[in-house]
Amino acid sequence: MELEKELxxxxxxxxxxxxxxxxxxxxxxxxxxxxxxxxxxxxxxxHNVLSFKSKQEALDGWAMEELIGHYVTYRKLASxxxxxxxxxxxxxxxxxEPSAAAERLLPEAAFRxxxxxxxxxxxxxxxxxxxAQHPTAWPGVYDLDWGSRRIRVIVLNAxxxxxxxxxxxxxxxxxxxxxxxxxxxRPRNATAHLLRFHxxxxxxLELPDMAYTLDDFKLETYRMLIDDFHxxxxxxxxxxxxxxxxxxxxxxxxxxxxxxxxxAEEILRRLDPxxxxxxxxPEEILRRLDPxxxxxxxxPEQxxxxxxxxxx
Numbered sequence: 001m002e003l004e005k006e007l008x009x010x011x012x013x014x015x016x017x018x019x020x021x022x023x024x025x026x027x028x029x030x031x032x033x034x035x036x037x038x039x040x041x042x043x044x045x046x047h048n049v050l051s052f053k054s055k056q057e058a059l060d061g062w063a064m065e066e067l068i069g070h071y072v073t074y075r076k077l078a079s080x081x082x083x084x085x086x087x088x089x090x091x092x093x094x095x096x097e098p099s100a101a102a103e104r105l106l107p108e109a110a111f112r113x114x115x116x117x118x119x120x121x122x123x124x125x126x127x128x129x130x131x132a133q134h135p136t137a138w139p140g141v142y143d144l145d146w147g148s149r150r151i152r153v154i155v156l157n158a159x160x161x162x163x164x165x166x167x168x169x170x171x172x173x174x175x176x177x178x179x180x181x182x183x184x185x186r187p188r189n190a191t192a193h194l195l196r197f198h199x200x201x202x203x204x205l206e207l208p209d210m211a212y213t214l215d216d217f218k219l220e221t222y223r224m225l226i227d228d229f230h231x232x233x234x235x236x237x238x239x240x241x242x243x244x245x246x247x248x249x250x251x252x253x254x255x256x257x258x259x260x261x262x263x264a265e266e267i268l269r270r271l272d273p274x275x276x277x278x279x280x281x282p283e284e285i286l287r288r289l290d291p292x293x294x295x296x297x298x299x300p301e302q303x304x305x306x307x308x309x310x311x312x
Contacts, residue, residue, distance in 0.1 A: 015052040038168050039138040040154040043112065049074055050114040055173035059117035059153070060124050064146050071113055071149070079105045113151045118173040120155050 034042050051067040053059040083104050125133060134143040140158030144151050156172040159165050161180055169181025229237065241249060250258060 015050060036164055038165050039159050039162075040114070040136070040141040040152055043152070045112050046110040047074070047078055047106070048112050048114060050116060052171070053115070053117045054171070055118045058123065059115055059121040061127050064115065064124070064144075064151060067113055067115055067151065068147065068149055071111060075105060075111055082106055113149060114154065115151055116154045116156065116168075116171075118156045118171065120158060121153065124153075 037044075049067065049071045051063065051070070053063060057063075128144060132145040134145075136143060136152075139160055140155040142153045142155075144153055154168070156168050157174055157177065159168055161169075161177070163184040166181045166183075166185035169177045170185060172178055172181065229240075232240075
């Protein structure tokens, strides 16, 4: 017998997590705005957990169980985050007692589950109990009762071909649908541009209206790399710096930043006397030297001639 057995054998990651709005923000109810959403997403709530199965993966009963398992874990985490921190003026909690955040859960209605598949899950539908399948207003979109949860299933290859469904079509398995999605999808940020370009290259689709070129792709990639530079590992950052010209690496740095961490004696050893004195005021140099240092290296005859000339 084992008590409280650890079940997290490896990191668990959701395929997609859509969080529609911040707590307290109004839900989208405008009919025109809802009509622009891809089919099956009109009922988004505060927390939406989505599992995606490509053409190589089957959306079957086990996949549905996994989705519910992810939902349970995520609901616990979201609840802890939502209720973390004691209320103002609350007495200090006994560390031996479980925290209120660990026991409270966000309402079940704040979560919805979505299962997206490229092809029709025939085997899954055959496993459903009578009356567990509920068609919706959109072809290819179904509500399924699975245990105590209602899960929305979206079959990409069965959706209506419409510009609003272009985001779904990008992940379909049929080339005609992928081509349609790429032609009608309108990226809104750099990441979406990269995704569209990458998908077009994967499927070797030549779209005449795709103004996004290879140069655009490279430029967006460079910009994203710059934005995320500090998120790279030390080794990756060093590798990038080593590829840069020394002049480019130093450009924009003031003298103090360039010399930071360098040994002063080492710097002076690398300079000849003329370079050491360049730009310095002769009077300032002499004020900083004692008499012995001032005379060091001078020709004695020149010193005598100077003393005689000045009456010393």
